[in-house]
Amino acid sequence: MSLSSLPYQRLTYLENFGHSLRAASYLYKPTTPEQIAEIFQFAKKNGLSVTLRGAGRSYNDAALNGGGIVMDIQDMNRILEWNPSTGVIKAEPGVTLQKLWQHVLPDGWWPPVVSGTMYTTLGGCLGMNIHGKNNYKMGTIGEHVIELTALLPTGAEVTCSPSHNADLFYALISGMGMLGVFTSITMQMKKVYSGLLEVHAFPAHNLHEHLNAIAETAPTHDYTVGWLDSTATGSGLGRGQLHTAKYLHEGEDPNPKQTLQVSYQTLPSNLFWVFPKSIIHYFMAPFMNNPGVWLINTAKYIASLRESRYRQAHAAFHFLLDYVPNWEKAYGRGGLIQYQSFLPKETAEDAWRELLTLSHKRGLPSYLGVTKRHRPDKFLLSHAVDGFSLALDFKVTASNRARLRDMLQEFDRIVLEAGGRFYFAKNSETTPETALRFLGKETVERFKALKRRTDPHNLLESDLFRRVFGSL
Amino acid sequence: MPDPRLPAATPLRPRRTAIVVGASSGIGAALTRKLAAEGYTVAAVARRADLLETLCAEINAAHGEARALPFPHDVTDYDSVPATLQKILRTFGHLDLFVYNAGIQHHVRLDEFDFEKDRAMLETNLLGAVAWLNPVGAMFHALKAGHIVGISSVAGDRGRIGAPAYNASKAALTTYLESLRNRLTRRGVTVTTIKPGFVDTDILRAAPKKNFFWLITSEQAAEGIWKAIRARKQTAYVPPQWGLLMLIIRHIPSFIFRRLSF
Missing domain, CATH: 3.30.70.2520 (Alpha-Beta Plaits)
Structure with a gap:
């Protein structure tokens, strides 16, 4: 490896939301799926791992990757389609909940599930499959996704919904960004008659x-x-x-x-x-x-x-x-x-x-x-x-x-x-032992099998993933 | 995949990290022990893998957890430096402290003019340092944080009769570190130049003459270096009395210095 092949000028200290952890990472801010694919290629060539990061609001090491690449998707933040009569919206993963509710509320809609902060990104929300104060009634945010597209580290682009590529759909959402990168998300908003x-x-x-x-x-x-x-x-x-x-x-x-x-x-x-x-x-x-x-x-x-x-x-x-x-x-x-x-x-x-x-x-x-x-x-x-x-x-x-x-x-x-x-x-x-116990061996095996399929070279790895799944 | 030797860093198990290049013996080994005792996790870098393994095993056994990890590497293999550094960064997640301690001295007779000996000293003491300090400097420059420590020597303060290349290598290292300091201080990076006097290491043991004074052990040197690191000093003589002596020696005029035999 020569000196020029590592982008030292991109090295940045990133923290978790609680300011209790920091990691030095090569920071990239792609705006298109093509750029994401290029970053995967670069990572593979140089033996670096890649972690996805949205607004960085996770309390732990989910969006950190010490010594690796962090792909910050906040600049992929366009609302692609919005239909105020059906309440269906299609957006890029960097769109924050703030941008989302501000876009749909004047038309009488509200995101079906929101976190305690509006600064989280849709990509991060789906990666962690967040819940809100209405979890018992409305489930997690993933339950309101109609369709999503994702770019896999293999370079393949997939379209998933609860009925199409369902196994990937239910794993990409909740998968901590370890299976692929969301490129678009189509969601159903909730009708409201008042602010x-x-x-x-x-x-x-x-x-x-x-x-x-x-x-x-x-x-x-x-x-x-x-x-x-x-x-x-x-x-x-x-x-x-x-x-x-x-x-x-x-x-x-x-x-x-x-x-x-x-x-x-x-x-x-x-x-x-x-x-x-x-x-x-x-x-x-x-x-x-x-x-x-x-x-x-x-x-x-x-x-x-x-x-x-x-x-x-x-x-x-x-x-x-x-x-x-x-x-x-x-x-x-x-x-x-x-x-x-x-x-x-x-x-x-x-x-x-x-x-x-x-x-x-x-x-x-x-x-x-x-x-x-x-x-x-x-x-x-x-x-x-x-x-x-x-x-x-x-x-x-x-x-x-x-x-x-x-x-x-x-x-x-x-x-x-x-x-x-x-x-x-x-x-x-x-710890890995704790995760194995509450997830169960079968779930961990299914997750690992899906990861082998979408990311055969293990390009997507975060500090969280290594900590919990690295030895499983 | 994670390094199986090291538990993951978490908010409740944070990690201060250091690299010591030239860690297998002498001051480097003592400093690696000292940093580990102060709570650092240390990447011990040196050519001799067996010595590194023994040192790290001894440190880790003493602390009951992994505090030192061996990374065998020859500093004159300049091309492999970035990959070694990247491997360490990946293992640690971040880097707080970098120490370049690798150094050799081939003793030359007053009538001996040996390019091979001189080249070996310049390669290990100077070019190896430059090979490491470039990528480390680039990293700390980008990160706007970090601490670089170069183990130079009082020998770099004057060109003496008996050690032209050794003196030159240390003088050049001192100057290189000064430039680096002027570049990086404004980026929040500290650069410390350490100038030890006589330290009881393999280098001195191989010296033909044994007229040493203020002789200290490697452990005492490591203690002094740690004090300078903690105080974020720019330059530190170890032990400190060398500062005064070298102030005098630096001001001895050349017409006298030429006639001296030390």
Whole structure:
């Protein structure tokens, strides 16, 4: 290999969303399928691996490839076709959920499934097969894809749908970008008659009440999400606040023309009209420690004791994570990690009681807890169960790393014994053994067989893939 | 596929990484041990694979985990440098510290003028360094981060009677590192030049005369180098008293220096 064959000038440090990992990669930003094919050729010739990256919002190493190529698809961001009468849209993979909802909402449509941030790309959303606060009702985002085209590392272009090339369809979606590159995605949007949702906020006083409330409201509401006070102990363990929401029926919004406008949905850029939101994370930082977070969580819980009903814009309800820009930076130098577990409804309560109690016993409380209701789906690398999920954010510091690692290993054991699963866009410490156990040998073998077919030279590899599937 | 020798880096198992070129013995081996003890994962690069294997096995056994990985490579095989560097980058995922320590000294008599001996010294001490520092410099330049350490020598501060090529190789390395520093500081990269005095290594053991003073062990040298690395120094004499001595020696006028026999 000669010096000139490696594009050193493209080397860039890329991070995960939590700023807790970094990797040096050769960064490419293709805009056409032809350029993607050229990058694959170059990678093959030089013995480099390729990882796909969208907005880089994964909490772990899903979009990192230390010492390899990262193909950032954000510049492939055209909306190719939009039919406002049927709600069917065709777009390139770099289109963000922000661009998507802003394109379709004025015509009375909303993406059927969105993440907690609108900055994710469609390609990334499908690679991880994201879910939203409506997972129990609407499934994952992949269930709303009518058709997709993908470029495989072999150079072949494939068209997939639930009925055509179905095996690839159900594996490309959820396949972590390890089987091919989406080049176009055709999706069905959800008809809405207002830019507002009917929201109901009410408290849950303990874990039992919390999970019961989610289980009861999820089938009857369009959206259900719980905030869990992860600092509460004793009889208040698992307490929190539920938010449920329903779409407005036709005629319920007196002025849908106004509420469906993008400008009506946009989050305010200043807090109290004065402070630009971009600086709020600096003011959050001093509170990001055990006592500070206890104070914030407790205050939030007390405030949530008053039940309330109100109408709220879609964007404000869904994209809580975008409310404070760069909030993740408030976690400081070590960044943050998220531990999300998916548990069957029968075992969730006991297992999470154990998790939360253990975190308090070890003096490593989570700083934010979020709960949701889920149902299984047909995708190959599925994280879903007929049950619940609990996402716990943890601050990482130089002094707590080793203890946190030990604790998360215990968490994994508890979750696996309770029949739980994990999500490849979130957890950063999942081991090959854990993945094998919750996915099952047959699923791993099927995934590997498909990978051999679409990527015989193993060009697509991410740090996540090597960590979890490298030795399987 | 992942390197089976190394667990994956995660937010809870982060990794500081270093390359030590010329790691098989002497200062390089001691520095590899020191960096591993300070928590680095070290790519140990040297020609002698068996020595590297032994060193890495010893370090990894002491820490109970992989902290040093052997990468056999001959620094005068210039064409293979980019591939070796890429292999290490792939294994580590990123690179924090690069140390060029490879160095040889062939002792020449005062009446000896041997091109082969001189060439060997210039190739290992200087051209090998340049072969590594180009791709490493290009990487750190692009990444806007990194730390380069070159093990030069007090011998590079003057051209002495007994070691023309060795002195020249170290003087050139010092100057090369200075240029690199001026290029890369503005990109957020630190370049440290280390100038050890007498260190009890194979080089000294082979010397015909044994009139050494301020003699230190390789471990003491590694300790001094680590201090300079941690302080992100630009130039450091090891041990530090050499700084004062060399200040004087550098200012000895030529008409006197010509008559000296050291």
